[in-house]
Amino acid sequence: MNALTQRDVGAIVDASFAILTSCGILKRPVPSFEPSLYEAAQGRIEPHFEVPQTTISPLMRRFLFHFARATQPQFIYGAGTYVGFAFAWLISGRQVGDGDFNARGVDCDSAATIIARRNMTWLETIGALDLRVADALIDLESSSDSIDLLFIDVDAVDTRKSLYTDILECAKPHLRSGALILAHDPLVAAFRNDFERFFAYIGNQDCFGPNCILPLDDCGISVTVVR
Ligand SMILES: C[S@@+](CC[C@H](N)C(=O)[O-])C[C@H]1O[C@@H](n2cnc3c(N)ncnc32)[C@H](O)[C@@H]1O
Numbered sequence: 635m636n637a638l639t640q641r642d643v644g645a646i647v648d649a650s651f652a653i654l655t656s657c658g659i660l661k662r663p664v665p666s667f668e669p670s671l672y673e674a675a676q677g678r679i680e681p682h683f684e685v686p687q688t689t690i691s692p693l694m695r696r697f698l699f700h701f702a703r704a705t706q707p708q709f710i711y712g713a714g715t716y717v718g719f720a721f722a723w724l725i726s727g728r729q730v731g732d733g734d735f736n737a738r739g740v741d742c743d744s745a746a747t748i749i750a751r752r753n754m755t756w757l758e759t760i761g762a763l764d765l766r767v768a769d770a771l772i773d774l775e776s777s778s779d780s781i782d783l784l785f786i787d788v789d790a791v792d793t794r795k796s797l798y799t800d801i802l803e804c805a806k807p808h809l810r811s812g813a814l815i816l817a818h819d820p821l822v823a824a825f826r827n828d829f830e831r832f833f834a835y836i837g838n839q840d841c842f843g844p845n846c847i848l849p850l851d852d853c854g855i856s857v858t859v860v861r
Contacts, residue, residue: 640669643692643693643696644666644667644669644696646693646850647667647693647696647697647700648666648667650697650848650850651664651667651700651704653846653848654846654848654857657844657846658843658844658859659814659843659844659845659846659857659858659859660704660705660859661812662705664704665703665704667696667700671699671703671730672696672699672700675699675723675726675727675729675730676695678726678756678757679719679722679723679726679753679756679757682753682756683717683718683719683722683753683756684717684749684752684753685717685719685753686717686749688716688719688720689819689852689853690719690720690723690818691850691851691852691853693850693851694720694818694850694851694853694855695723696723697848697850697855698720698723698724698727698816699723699724699726699727700727701724701727701783701814701816702723702724702725702726702727702728702783703727703728703730703731704727705782705783705814706728706731706732706733706735707728707735707782707783707813707814708733708735708736708780708782709735709736709737709738709779709780709781709782709783710724710725710728710735710736710737710738710781710782710783710785711737711738711740711774711779711781711783711784711785711805711808712724712737712738712739712740712785712787713740713770713774713784713785713786713787713788713801713805714740714741714770714786714787714788714789715739715740715741715747715750715765715785715787716741716743716746716750716787717746717749717750717753718739718749718750718751718753718754718765719753720785720787720818721737721739721750721785722753722754722757724737724783724785725737725754725757725759725763726757729757729759734762735762736762736763736764736779737759737762737763737764738763738764738765738766738773738779739763739764739765739766740765740766740767740768740769740770740773741765741766741767741768741770742767742768742769742770742790743767744767747765747766747767750765751765770788770797770801770804771797771800771801771804774801774804774805774808775804777808778808779808780808780809780810781805781808781809781810781813782810782812782813782814783813783814783815783816784802784805784809784813784814784815784816785816785818786798786801786802786815786816786817786818787817787818787819788801789819794824794825794828795819795822795825795828795829795832796828796831798817798828798829798831798832799828799831799832799835802815802832802835802836803835806839806841809841809860810860811860811861812859812860813859813860814857814858814859814860815842815856815857815858815859815860816855816856816857817829817832817855817856817858818853818855819853819854819855820832820847820853820854820855820856821847821849821852821853821854822852822853822854829856832856833845833856836858840861841860841861842858842859842860842861843858843859843860843861844858844859845857845858846858
């Protein structure tokens with residue numbers, strides 16, 4: 635089997651965004667994926683970041699980068715940011731754009747967050763970026779910032795992905811109209827029950843609009859919009 639060309643990969647990213655637009659999740663026109671912009675971000679991240687482990691695939695990296703570039707969120711909140719690898723693609727995508735933005739990444743693992751802070755220096759976003767050691771549920775409850783993009787990827791030995799719903803519930807009062815929610819791993823069989831609860835919660839709340847799962851890799855990503 636032949637490997638995909640860069641052009642093929644860009645076409646897959648663009649097709650994902652066409653799906654999000656046709657589902658009614660993205661309402662504004664979306665720029666095309668630009669390999670040169672992505673490669674510039676890749677050069678700041680991949681050779682320099684310390685990443686002990688990750689399931690963020692090359693295609694998912696492109697998707698996250700392009701998602702933040704296309705949607706230009708003012709405040710990005712990451713729950714379960716570990717060493718900042720997935721978060722870095724979002725931050726880098728947002729950096730391609732106008733105006734200031736802020737981002738907060740929260741993880742209860744202090745050692746991982748120390749690495750994340752070191753990793754993120756390569757992105758030169760120091761002032762805009764706040765990486766906290768905290769339980770995201772507690773942090774969100776005491777937060778007063780309005781969120782435009784919520785990225786959920788918490789995972790722990792005892793709770794696995796069961797906290798996704800609780801995190802969304804705690805974030806709900808802070809989500810702006812039009813905010814977007816990315817939840818990593820909806821396709822992982824071991825997390826099926828956790829995601830059934832998560833999607834049932836989304837379906838039962840009037841404030842959430844359409845939801846879509848993109849099968850970009852074995853983990854997949856779910857995208858939801860706030861009405
Ligand atoms: C799968 S890792 C995240 C991987 C990461 N997104 C990446 O870039 O590859 C899951 C993280 O969730 C964190 N976590 C688990 N429960 C949490 C909670 N309640 N609040 C904040 N972080 C949590 C863990 O410490 C772990 O670092």
